[in-house]
Amino acid sequence: QVQLVESGGGLVQAGGSLRLSCAASGRTFSNSAMGWFRQAPGEERELVAAINWSGGRTNYVDSVKGRFTISRDNAKNTVYLQMNSLKPEDTAVYYCAASLATFRLPSDVHGYDYWGQGTQVTVSS
Numbered sequence: 001q002v003q004l005v006e007s008g009g010g011l012v013q014a015g016g017s018l019r020l021s022c023a024a025s026g027r028t029f030s031n032s033a034m035g036w037f038r039q040a041p042g043e044e045r046e047l048v049a050a051i052n053w054s055g056g057r058t059n060y061v062d063s064v065k066g067r068f069t070i071s072r073d074n075a076k077n078t079v080y081l082q083m084n085s086l087k088p089e090d091t092a093v094y095y096c097a098a099s100l101a102t103f104r105l106p107s108d109v110h111g112y113d114y115w116g117q118g119t120q121v122t123v124s125s
Contacts, residue, residue: 002026009119022096038092
């Protein structure tokens with residue numbers, strides 16, 4: 001059974017930092033693209049950041065460029081999202097996702113095949 005388990009969410013003041021982790025089990029994703037999405041109340045789920053299998057390619061939504069960094073450790077089957085200079089508009093449930101795509105870097109929900117349960121990130125002003 002494949003599982004993606006997120007951790008690291010919480011409440012932080014504006015300007016603060018959080019580091020999200022996503023540990024995968026049940027299969028290896030070392031050859032797969034991985035992504036972090038977020039969904040705020042009443043909004044659609046959006047891609048925040050994605051990383052290809054090797055870590056050599058990344059993609060970010062414009063609103064987080066320069067503040068967030070996605071990385072992965074294939075030996076640990078884990079992907080991370082370092083979030084700095086957090087803003088109240090970053091408040092959302094953050095989801096980890098894994099794609100079966102090896103060579104593509106999917107940029108929307110349809111490109112991902114496995115999902116975590118989500119972790120809440122709340123940024124106070």
